[in-house]
Amino acid sequence: QVQLLESGGGLVQAGGSLRLSCVASGRTRSVSVMAWFRQAPGKEREFVASITWNGGRANYADSTRGRFTVSRENAKNMVYLQMNNLKPEDTAVYYCAARTLGSYNNWGQGTQVTVFS
Numbered sequence: 001q002v003q004l005l006e007s008g009g010g011l012v013q014a015g016g017s018l019r020l021s022c023v024a025s026g027r028t029r030s031v032s033v034m035a036w037f038r039q040a041p042g043k044e045r046e047f048v049a050s051i052t053w054n055g056g057r058a059n060y061a062d063s064t065r066g067r068f069t070v071s072r073e074n075a076k077n078m079v080y081l082q083m084n085n086l087k088p089e090d091t092a093v094y095y096c097a098a099r100t101l102g103s104y105n106n107w108g109q110g111t112q113v114t115v116f117s
Contacts (some may be wrong), residue, residue, distance in 0.1 A: 002026045002098045002106040009094060009111030012086055016115075020081040022096030022108060031106075032037035032071060033099040034079040038113075048094070061086060063089075086115045 006019040024031065035050035048069040049060045058070050069082040079096060091114050098106040 002028060002031060002100060004098060004106060004108035006094065006096045006108045006111040009113045011114045011116065014086060014088055014115055014117045016086055017082070017084045018086065018113060020083070020094055020096075020111060020113075021080075022079045024077040024079070024096075024098060026075050027100070028098075030100040031098045034070075035097045035099065035104060036070065036079075036081045037095045037097055037104075038090075039095070039110075040089075040092040043092075047094070051079065053103045083113070086113075088115045088117050091115050 003025045004022055006020060006022045012018050031053045033050050033052050037045050038048050038049040039045040047061050048064050049068055051058045051070045051072050067085045072079045093110040093112050095110045096108040097104040
């Protein structure tokens with residue numbers, strides 16, 4: 001099992017930036033992909049971005065491509081989400097997730113991001 005802990009959320013004005021961090025521990029060698037998801041009040045959890053643990057290939061949701069950048073630092077078991085030009089609709093709880101055995105079955109507790117206009 002992989003344990004995940006997010007940090008870096010907060011309150012920011014529209015157009016501003018935030019950087020989220022996620023540290024992984026436990027059976028990190030079993031991880032193939034790290035991802036960020038988010039869930040806004042009253043909405044389902046949605047995919048934000050992902051990055052392969054080896055190779056660093058990134059993938060983004062249409063709503064975040066061009067504004068968000070996902071990166072990883074394997075030596076520290078860290079994954080980051082740099083969020084620029086934030087919009088009020090980006091307000092949500094952001095979750096870090098690790099894919100092992102073909103599914104996202106490891107999740108962090110989440111960190112709140114609130115964007116005000």
